[in-house]
Amino acid sequence: MDWILLTEQTLNGLQFGLMLFLLAAGLTLVFGIMDMINLAHGSLYMVGAYLAATLAVTTGSFVIALLGAAAGTAIFGALLEVSLLRTLYQKDHLTQVLATFALILIINEGTRMIWGPQALMLNIPDALSGPVELFAGLNYPAYRLLIIAVGVAVALGLYLLVTRTRVGMLVRAGASNREMALAMGVNVKRLFTAVFAVGAALSAVAGALLGPLLAVQVGMGESILILAFVVIVIGGIGSIRGALVGSLLVGFVDTVGRTLLPMGLRTVLPPAVASNLGPALASILIYVLMASVLFWRPQGLFPARG
Amino acid sequence: MPGVALPALALLIALPLVIQAIGQPFYTVLASRILIFALAASSLNLLIGFGGMVSFGHAAFFGTGAYTVAILMFHGVDSAWIAWPAAVIVSALAATAIGAISLHTRGVYFIMITLAFAQMIYYVFVSLKMYGGDDGLSLPGRSALGLGLDLKSDMVFYYVVLALVAMTMVLLGRLVNARFGRVLQGIRENESRAAAVGVPVYRYQLVCFAIGGAMAGLAGALAVNQSGLASPNLLYWTQSGMLMIMVILGGVGFLYGGVLGATVLLLLEEVLSDYTIHWQLGEGVVLLAIVLYAPNGLLSIIRRKAPADA
Numbered sequence: 001m002d003w004i005l006l007t008e009q010t011l012n013g014l015q016f017g018l019m020l021f022l023l024a025a026g027l028t029l030v031f032g033i034m035d036m037i038n039l040a041h042g043s044l045y046m047v048g049a050y051l052a053a054t055l056a057v058t059t060g061s062f063v064i065a066l067l068g069a070a071a072g073t074a075i076f077g078a079l080l081e082v083s084l085l086r087t088l089y090q091k092d093h094l095t096q097v098l099a100t101f102a103l104i105l106i107i108n109e110g111t112r113m114i115w116g117p118q119a120l121m122l123n124i125p126d127a128l129s130g131p132v133e134l135f136a137g138l139n140y141p142a143y144r145l146l147i148i149a150v151g152v153a154v155a156l157g158l159y160l161l162v163t164r165t166r167v168g169m170l171v172r173a174g175a176s177n178r179e180m181a182l183a184m185g186v187n188v189k190r191l192f193t194a195v196f197a198v199g200a201a202l203s204a205v206a207g208a209l210l211g212p213l214l215a216v217q218v219g220m221g222e223s224i225l226i227l228a229f230v231v232i233v234i235g236g237i238g239s240i241r242g243a244l245v246g247s248l249l250v251g252f253v254d255t256v257g258r259t260l261l262p263m264g265l266r267t268v269l270p271p272a273v274a275s276n277l278g279p280a281l282a283s284i285l286i287y288v289l290m291a292s293v294l295f296w297r298p299q300g301l302f303p304a305r306g
Numbered sequence: 307m308p309g310v311a312l313p314a315l316a317l318l319i320a321l322p323l324v325i326q327a328i329g330q331p332f333y334t335v336l337a338s339r340i341l342i343f344a345l346a347a348s349s350l351n352l353l354i355g356f357g358g359m360v361s362f363g364h365a366a367f368f369g370t371g372a373y374t375v376a377i378l379m380f381h382g383v384d385s386a387w388i389a390w391p392a393a394v395i396v397s398a399l400a401a402t403a404i405g406a407i408s409l410h411t412r413g414v415y416f417i418m419i420t421l422a423f424a425q426m427i428y429y430v431f432v433s434l435k436m437y438g439g440d441d442g443l444s445l446p447g448r449s450a451l452g453l454g455l456d457l458k459s460d461m462v463f464y465y466v467v468l469a470l471v472a473m474t475m476v477l478l479g480r481l482v483n484a485r486f487g488r489v490l491q492g493i494r495e496n497e498s499r500a501a502a503v504g505v506p507v508y509r510y511q512l513v514c515f516a517i518g519g520a521m522a523g524l525a526g527a528l529a530v531n532q533s534g535l536a537s538p539n540l541l542y543w544t545q546s547g548m549l550m551i552m553v554i555l556g557g558v559g560f561l562y563g564g565v566l567g568a569t570v571l572l573l574l575e576e577v578l579s580d581y582t583i584h585w586q587l588g589e590g591v592v593l594l595a596i597v598l599y600a601p602n603g604l605l606s607i608i609r610r611k612a613p614a615d616a
Binding site for chain 1: 412422429432544550554555586591601
């Protein structure tokens with residue numbers, strides 16, 4: 001187990017963790033501020049990926065595709081919030097689950113009707129398709145580095161937005177005590193729509209960035225949605241800092257578990273057994289992590305309500 | 307609602323004859339499937355509607371029951387008299403273990419911790435290459451029941467399923483209206499008050515959770531007999547979600563909420579998929595309409611929620 005592989009896997013874990021954060025940030029704010037379980041958050045991620053794939057083909061520019069996908073999905077999210085989700089805030093969690101599950105079905109099928117059942121290909125921009133030599137012996141894909149850079153930039157921007165601006169203050173006020181924020185005259189309707197649109201844009205960025213690495217297909221949102229929920233529960237519902245720490249934790253455990261666990265197991269088990277036990281163990285590990293956090297710190301690592 | 311249950315039962319008994327008369331044997335298979343899911347959804351309804359425990363990992367017990375039957379058959383044990391009770395017991399034990407830990411949490415955290423445990427079990431079965439791993443474990447045939455009944459016949463299978471489901475529903479109806487069920491609903495309404503009058507809340511909820519798991523295990527045992535395949539997908543979170551949707555759709559806390567929800571959802575899929583490949587769109591729209599116009603489920607339209615019903 002050499003350190004080059006270790007560095008590479010650490011970077012992979014960081015990259016996956018940051019993408020999870022983009023998804024989890026919106027989810028945790030919507031959950032924390034509006035007390036709303038939004039299963040359809042993964043659908044926004046999917047819509048973002050599809051928009052990016054289409055824009056990349058029509059304009060030929062990855063940057064335009066990325067920005068366009070973010071803007072388009074933000075508008076889509078805002079429309080969804082104003083037209084439908086707004087009416088669900090006052091309802092109980094079970095109703096929200098059923099309603100947003102219905103939304104998943106509708107958006108999935110709508111996507112299939114517009115783009116067809118085949119998975120779309122979103123190509124890595126030519127300039128970034130090669131590897132970069134970080135230092136002697138470690139070649140790392142340039143595109144993955146870009147993902148990390150964008151992820152760090154967005155995470156930093158979001159952190160500053162939430163902790164340093166007036167809007168951010170309102171958001172934090174809403175997350176830590178909704179009723180009090182209401183009583184103090186915060187225009188919650190507009191705030192909710194804005195938060196929802198920003199969350200949608202962030203998940204679209206994640207979808208567009210991950211598009212070239214994973215397949216752009218219907219159903220891509222559901223597989224990552226549960227991980228995003230795991231992240232926000234570990235971090236503490238409503239907490240941006242918690243979402244960041246949770247995302248990185250889950251990203252590392254997943255990535256490192258997938259590659260290093262089989263290698264470690266190979267020393268004690270037959271290779272065939274080790275290589276198929278490893279990924280499952282890594283996935284189990286994530287849920288063991290979540291269950292332990294819930295058991296010992298039910299409010300998550302960084303509770304937003306204090 | 308005894309006024310509806312008996313005629314419904316009579317109808318279900320007559321159903322295969324009608325189906326045979328119109329020459330569409332496939333509908334017997336569909337009817338068995340609906341009954342099995344009605345049982346699974348009812349077991350979840352016991353937890354959510356009567357116990358106040360919103361479990362998002364109920365597929366774990368459904369799948370555990372299915373795998374218990376499949377694994378026993380893989381090792382040559384194909385008697386239903388051994389395999390089915392085994393499925394019920396193993397699922398009940400799994401539910402007891404998971405419930406014992408999860409019931410220390412409340413609300414959203416309970417939802418998430420039950421999800422976590424279900425996903426763990428899912429990945430355990432994915433990693434068991436000996437029992438098919440990702441691809442699942444195919445069964446060579448259905449369990450052997452003896453008594454001159456051959457489960458390979460879809461109609462015999464249907465009647466066996468119907469008998470088991472009907473019996474379980476009768477027991478469930480008695481359970482929720484017995485002292486145990488009343489205490490449970492008291493806990494659901496106000497946990498601290500129940501604790502204050504001396505109810506051992508944790509123990510009651512754990513027993514309820516185990517019973518729900520056992521029922522789901524039975525449903526799983528029947529489901530694997532019908533489909534002939536125990537796949538990890540039976541335990542995936544989308545399956546838990548589907549059961550939850552059925553319960554919410556039918557009506558949380560109504561004795562027959564799970565039954566109605568399973569029936570409506572599966573029939574809706576069946577009918578819509580006959581008309582269009584985009585049936586999921588229609589299903590989504592119908593579900594959305596139900597949420598907006600009957601937020602407490604279909605049964606809430608017919609009757610107002612009365613805790614002392616059935």
